[in-house]
Amino acid sequence: MQQEQAANKVTESAGSVISQMANEFLTFRLGGEEYGIEILKVQEIRGYDAITQIANAPDFIKGVVNLRGIIVPIVDMRIKFRLGSATYDQFTVVIILNVAGRVMGIVVDGVSDVISLGAEQMKPTPGLGSVIDTEYIMGLGTIEEHMLILIDIEKMMSSSDMGLIEQSIN
Template structure:
């Protein structure tokens, strides 16, 4: 059984998210900062009357911080019962990944690096890291902050 992913860029790295989790892709708009939230939470934006927490995916993955520009986008995803926005550099395309092209992450001895990933997909000589969205939010107070 194949899995459909929307792929996007963070720097020179390609990542993918299950297409069924995507609710919207919107242009970057500045987020209103919140006090006492983790450093990877950029704040909240108003999404047609809904307060949407915005996560800096680069910071969450431990790859530095994003300095958003007009070319960045917010991918609105459903994580559990709540909508979240994640900042990415650019959205690429939709790919179908057959089960045999999904690989588990290699054991690098650092469980922290693999914690947010479901695996690696190989599509046309490209390696796509597949995000485990449910693991991006591990702090119960984040949903309450929004």
């Protein structure tokens, strides 16, 4: 454990692109695919509860919940990624995130695990041309024989079509 912490400190202080890419990710399912988001952005994982709908909100924004006095917008990732109609069952969870100082939640089909990926396990986003929008994909993780789509959740939540995080004008 101490060796791992020492290695992490060395990795953090190195500051190279490769060392920064060795991260821990929370993996979750959407449809038949597995995705990952940086674990440092995750605040908590909750069961899918009643959500208060907001009039005139985009389809992918399911509504809001009151989380210990904080009003939290909830985004359904299956609708956002156009993966078909969302079905909610006992495995459906809400991942509460803290992104750019803003608390928000995402609805996913189920949470799988927390995994560490080294730089050698991470591949850049494939060039798929303009047919597929890969703007929010930070890369692909390889774990044994399967692939994990790594989401840049901060870039996604701060995009203009989401409107959940104010854009800073420099």
